[in-house]
Amino acid sequence: MLSPSTNRLLSLVAAGAALPLLGLYGLLMYISTPSPTGGMEPTMTTVCYVALTFLFGGLITVALNFSSQLSRQAKGQITTP
Numbered sequence: 001m002l003s004p005s006t007n008r009l010l011s012l013v014a015a016g017a018a019l020p021l022l023g024l025y026g027l028l029m030y031i032s033t034p035s036p037t038g039g040m041e042p043t044m045t046t047v048c049y050v051a052l053t054f055l056f057g058g059l060i061t062v063a064l065n066f067s068s069q070l071s072r073q074a075k076g077q078i079t080t081p
Contacts, residue, residue: 007074014067018060025056 002010032048034040040048072078 002073004074004076007070011067011070011074014063014070017063018067021056021060021063025052028052 029049029052032040032045032052034042034045039045069078
């Protein structure tokens with residue numbers, strides 16, 4: 001079992017991990033967007049958008065849920081077995 005101060009710190013780290021994921025998501029969405037000088041086909045772009053949205057949505061959800069769980073544990077609202 002970790003101390004409450006360590007849980008608070010790890011909670012902030014887990015929440016902060018979502019920001020680079022959002023940045024990487026935005027960059028990959030920008031890269032996969034077709035441009036007038038070239039790029040991907042519209043069908044492949046749509047598939048890429050959907051795949052990236054599910055992938056990064058899941059990763060960000062897990063990071064934020066883990067952060068809230070650590071925060072609640074630091075406050076003593078939940079206990080680990």
